[in-house]
Amino acid sequence: MVAPELVRNAQTGDRDALITLLREIETHVYRTAFYILGNEQDAMDASQEALIRIYTKINSYEEKALFKTWVQRIVTNICIDKFRKTKPTISIDEHELSFTSSQNVENEIMDGYLAQDIREAIDKLPDHHRSVVVLRYLQDFSYHEIAESLDLPLNTVKSYLFRARQQLQTLLQEYQKGGVRG
CATH class of the missing domain: 1.10.1740.10 (RNA polymerase sigma factor, region 2, helix turn helix motif)
Known part of the structure; x- marks a missing residue:
């Protein structure tokens, strides 16, 4: 870096x-x-x-x-x-759709919904879980780097990530089934 x-x-x-x-x-x-x-x-x-x-x-x-x-x-x-x-608000980016095929437009819309669902699910995580998820999956930090960054024991980082993944899986399954947003 x-x-x-x-x-x-x-x-x-x-x-x-x-x-x-x-x-x-x-x-x-x-x-x-x-x-x-x-x-x-x-x-x-x-x-x-x-x-x-x-x-x-x-x-x-x-x-x-x-x-x-x-x-x-x-x-x-x-x-x-x-x-x-302050409680966070979710910002939804508007995408310009410039595709010729209706299949591509549909895929772009579905990708947008998935990205929104993932953002909303991450936002619902407790602070400590959200932080480790962001550092691991969005910043590509190793477990050791996350532990160092957040001043946490390595096993705590692993535990937080495990629990966060479980919570995200549950939340995303609810969205997939058409669960209530918000």
Whole structure:
């Protein structure tokens, strides 16, 4: 993700290195925030807050952990705090359908419903389960990286993921059967 020398240069006060570093991580920070919080505006606010915190705390980063896990811990904690303060709303992106075949249009619509169902199911997970799901499946973190990012024991991460997958499976089966949304 980020070169260690870029982080070291940013820590020594190299302004250009710090700006480059923040630009390299901003997409990852936003993606995590969006999937935890569930809407664009809250994700943008949390991302900005996380980037400011990273900017001001860069000197507190120690190379004991990977830089990306340190960053994810910051953004995840900000999102969890924000999520606890306000109940999230689900933002549904409008897709332009530009297909010639009605089968393609139908597939696009079904894919959109599936993505919406998955987002809604993830939103219904408890905070700690949502965080591990986002880091594992959307950010592609290993179990060890998740444990480091969230400051949790490895077995707790495994347990949270196991329970989260069970909950998601149940929720998605309800959607498939035409269960009540919301």
